[in-house]
Amino acid sequence: MTGLVLRCVGNLCRVLLDGDGGECDALVKGNLRLKGLRSTNPVVVGDRVELQPTREDLEHPYYITAICPRRNYIIRKASNLSKESHILAANIDVALLVVTMIQPETSFTFVDRFLATAEAYDIPVVLLFNKIDLYGEEENRRLAEWQLIYAPLGYPTLSISATEGIGLEEVWPHIAGRIVLLSGHSGVGKSSLINALLPGSSLRTHSISLAHGTGMHTTTYSAMIPLAAERGGGYLIDSPGIKGFGTLEMNEHNAHHYFREFFALSEGCRFNNCTHINEPGCAVLAALERGEIAPSRYVSYLGILGDEEGGKYRPEQ
Ligand code: GDP
Numbered sequence: 490m491t492g493l494v495l496r497c498v499g500n501l502c503r504v505l506l507d508g509d510g511g512e513c514d515a516l517v518k519g520n521l522r523l524k525g526l527r528s529t530n531p532v533v534v535g536d537r538v539e540l541q542p543t544r545e546d547l548e549h550p551y552y553i554t555a556i557c558p559r560r561n562y563i564i565r566k567a568s569n570l571s572k573e574s575h576i577l578a579a580n581i582d583v584a585l586l587v588v589t590m591i592q593p594e595t596s597f598t599f600v601d602r603f604l605a606t607a608e609a610y611d612i613p614v615v616l617l618f619n620k621i622d623l624y625g626e627e628e629n630r631r632l633a634e635w636q637l638i639y640a641p642l643g644y645p646t647l648s649i650s651a652t653e654g655i656g657l658e659e660v661w662p663h664i665a666g667r668i669v670l671l672s673g674h675s676g677v678g679k680s681s682l683i684n685a686l687l688p689g690s691s692l693r694t695h696s697i698s699l700a701h702g703t704g705m706h707t708t709t710y711s712a713m714i715p716l717a718a719e720r721g722g723g724y725l726i727d728s729p730g731i732k733g734f735g736t737l738e739m740n741e742h743n744a745h746h747y748f749r750e751f752f753a754l755s756e757g758c759r760f761n762n763c764t765h766i767n768e769p770g771c772a773v774l775a776a777l778e779r780g781e782i783a784p785s786r787y788v789s790y791l792g793i794l795g796d797e798e799g800g801k802y803r804p805e806q
Pocket residue numbers: 619620621622623649650651652653673674675676677678679680681682
């Protein structure tokens with residue numbers, strides 16, 4: 490028997506059984522726990538798991554006996570206090586990145602880093618430009634500039650206002666039936682968007698309990714909030730403190746794989762290990778010079794390689 494993990498508290502998980510088996514409580518089996526860090530529960534929301542009936546324990550009718558391989562996962566980076574990074578959720582289908590031109594102004598660097606890591610973990614991203622009700626001429630000009638950069642790369646770019654209810658119908662086709670991660674700087678309107686998509690169910694204040702009403706502190710807790718069944722179902726991940734996907738290190742040898750337009754061009758570079766920094770015969774630099782690559786994308790790329798100023802980077806020999 491298999492299922493999808495919706496919530497976890499300690500070693501107890503709420504699981505949606507495959508088929509039409511409904512939801513059940515399941516305990517993580519001891520031998521599975523030992524494989525996790527410090528014997529804690531290694532199961533996270535979004536995990537697909539294998540289950541076995543417990544028989545002897547009617548309150549918790551199933552054991553989770555195995556975790557199916559994860560397509561991707563998100564982590565909360567280690568704080569200074571605890572050196573461990575924690576996996577918060579697995580098997581994300583799509584990430585919504587909320588971006589604002591004003592209050593606050595999102596930077597290209599932030600978005601490009603997010604897109605690169607999402608690309609590395611094979612997670613499609615939809616860019617949601619929020620607060621369009623506040624935009625004046627200058628903000629609309631910048632919005633058009635952003636859309637001209639990202640839409641041709643294949644990233645859907647939607648203009649919305651979470652509080653005014655503008656453009657939200659266009660969001661649904663991207664999230665219906667999927668496991669959805671909502672990201673973006675603090676203050677861009679993530680909570681407002683959740684309230685708009687799920688009226689009456691604020692994510693941050695969503696009542697937190699398993700079947701038997703156990704309260705839990707939000708910081709140690711992740712859950713998947715169901716999207717309306719009449720909209721096609723799916724889940725929003727409620728997980729405060731998400732910092733990134735997986736643990737991939739980006740460097741001059743792999744970063745260009747995650748900038749779609751660079752990767753597409755790199756076949757044309759003279760050297761097949763070209764880092765697109767200063768090599769002769771570089772197709773990426775040539776495209777940049779012709780104005781076919783956005784300078785902001787190239788600046789973000791150099792930033793990821795560790796040179797915030799650009800131009801001075803020298804690859805290790
Ligand atoms: P979060 O930190 O990303 O969850 O952002 P919030 O949802 O808490 O929103 C931060 C502030 O921006 C709040 O005062 C919201 O009312 C406001 N806000 C969010 N979306 C919009 C919008 O579309 N238009 C306007 N004018 N304000 C918004």
